[in-house]
Amino acid sequence: EDKVVQSPLSLVVHEGDTVTLNCSYEVTNFRSLLWYKQEKKAPTFLFMLTSSGIEKKSGRLSSILDKKELSSILNITATQTGDSAIYLCAVDGGSGTYKYIFGTGTRLKVLA
């Protein structure tokens, strides 16, 4: 069965800390991995990682795909209270005809 597992489920840090969120997957035919940030309602797109693009960076956020370990990490440096959100990982690679399989998410809370 295709699945995506995120860890930790929740995390509380203080402003300025660096955090690493994990996403591991078992899918039939990996095509891409996506990271989303969900603050209140709609998840917003952060990164897409593929076999041809295994590392992405945007400001304080960066992500790496490890195809050997079937996993990805999302790093956030110098965290701010505005980083508090649920971070979702989704993988395109299931055996079915539809697309992304989502993990349960990591809830990050950044304290001032």
Added chain:
Amino acid sequence: DGGITQSPKYLFRKEGQNVTLSCEQNLNHDAMYWYRQDPGQGLRLIYYSQIVNDFQKGDIAEGYSVSREKKESFPLTVTSAQKNPTAFYLCATEKGPFYGYTFGSGTRLTVV
């Protein structure tokens, strides 16, 4: 501005009632999706449609129905057969392969 509009934001359903959640998009995307989000379970796919007048069941389609009569619209009906409908419902579109999803702001459905 292009985007996805979900309505209503909050919906209350009595036992035995059918209710319909609206999803409208002006992004000109072919593919549209409905997900259900429950605490601790991530996003689960209900139905998806890749072209007008065609749709497929996702992982948890029982108790739900959809239609895709227009490219812009993909309404979801939660029927009385859905025994535990209280959840947050997200509609998403996809421009094409390797673009990822764009999400609406969601509808929170509560059974009273």
